[in-house]
Amino acid sequence: MKTKQVILITGCSKGFGLETSIVLAQKGHRVFSSMRNLKKQDKLRELSQGLPVYPLEIDVDKPSSIKKGVQYVLKQTGKIDVLINNAGLGSWGPLEEFNDQEMHHQFETNVFGLLRMTRAVLPVMRQQKQGRILNIGSLAGRIAVPGMGLYCASKYAVRALTNVLRIETQSFGIQVTVIEPGPFKTNFVENQIIPQTELKACYQTLMKKLNALNKNRFRSSATIVGLKIAEIIESSKPMKICYPVGREAHIFSLLEKILPQGFFYQRMASFFRRTAVSD
Numbered sequence: 001m002k003t004k005q006v007i008l009i010t011g012c013s014k015g016f017g018l019e020t021s022i023v024l025a026q027k028g029h030r031v032f033s034s035m036r037n038l039k040k041q042d043k044l045r046e047l048s049q050g051l052p053v054y055p056l057e058i059d060v061d062k063p064s065s066i067k068k069g070v071q072y073v074l075k076q077t078g079k080i081d082v083l084i085n086n087a088g089l090g091s092w093g094p095l096e097e098f099n100d101q102e103m104h105h106q107f108e109t110n111v112f113g114l115l116r117m118t119r120a121v122l123p124v125m126r127q128q129k130q131g132r133i134l135n136i137g138s139l140a141g142r143i144a145v146p147g148m149g150l151y152c153a154s155k156y157a158v159r160a161l162t163n164v165l166r167i168e169t170q171s172f173g174i175q176v177t178v179i180e181p182g183p184f185k186t187n188f189v190e191n192q193i194i195p196q197t198e199l200k201a202c203y204q205t206l207m208k209k210l211n212a213l214n215k216n217r218f219r220s221s222a223t224i225v226g227l228k229i230a231e232i233i234e235s236s237k238p239m240k241i242c243y244p245v246g247r248e249a250h251i252f253s254l255l256e257k258i259l260p261q262g263f264f265y266q267r268m269a270s271f272f273r274r275t276a277v278s279d
């Protein structure tokens with residue numbers, strides 16, 4: 001078991017980032033918990049009293065902020081053993097409804113932000129000849145579901161980037177993986193990008209069905225994700241290519257593996273044709 005790692009996490013003001021910071025620090029790791037706005041550090045400070053948690057500012061949309069953040073960690077510790085690319089947000093609505101700004105925002109943070117962070121940390125890990133990068137993907141990066149098309153596209157991209165980075169960096173002693181949680185209770189739903197325009201009448205029935213299906217889905221404790229991440233980081237075994245987390249993620253990633261794609265998406269389409277919602 002590896003102990004006392006220097007871990008840099010993005011998006012720690014709440015949700016998985018915050019929970020994971022606490023779990024890892026409780027296990028003795030030195031956790032650099034970054035967030036884009038340090039005014040939001042109160043909850044982290046309160047929960048991490050007496051633990052080796054160090055809040056710092058990083059906005060993954062801003063290259064200068066990333067540079068400063070990474071330099072800060074290096075100045076304090078001289079190394080970065082683990083990077084957890086967690087910062088991200090969802091979006092909710094039919095693909096036709098998003099404007100350019102909304103589309104760019106989704107990819108700016110979830111995809112380009114993750115890649116910017118990775119590019120900033122890779123030279124450090126290359127020099128160390130070791131390092132682990134855990135990208136927070138999603139079940140939505142494995143299965144494309146209506147209403148989440150834009151978000152799914154961003155998380156499919158995270159999966160693709162992970163698979164390529166894994167190969168490109170293996171000879172440097174660096175391991176890369178993607179964590180694919182199903183739905184968990186965080187601030188994810190409240191913080192989603194919603195199209196600014198009024199929903200066209202032709203999409204209202206579909207969105208009503210989706211809203212009904214999603215109600216009560218995001219209930220599991222985010223600590224489960226933190227514990228899984230700790231288990232992965234503390235294992236001396238090489239990291240797997242991906243880790244589904246939660247019941248839904250396990251079931252659907254298995255179905256996606258064993259069922260032919262055409263059949264899978266045909267079933268989903270017919271489910272949405274058949275499902276009625278009451279007014």
Ligand SMILES: NC(=O)c1ccc[n+]([C@@H]2O[C@H](COP(=O)([O-])OP(=O)(O)OC[C@H]3O[C@@H](n4cnc5c(N)ncnc54)[C@H](OP(=O)(O)O)[C@@H]3O)[C@@H](O)[C@H]2O)c1
Pocket residue numbers: 010011012013014015016017035036037040058059060061086087088089090109113136137138139180181182183184185186187188189191218
């Ligand atoms: N919850 C789920 O069901 C679920 C499932 C699968 C995957 N995920 C993924 O898990 C990750 C964490 O989400 P969460 O569920 O914990 O949601 P959350 O509670 O809304 O937390 C998201 C975190 O990302 C931060 N963030 C957003 N944009 C940022 C930026 N430009 N720079 C730095 N930080 C930024 C937020 O900061 P602010 O407070 O400043 O907004 C917040 O700290 C995301 O990548 C999400 O896609 C979530």
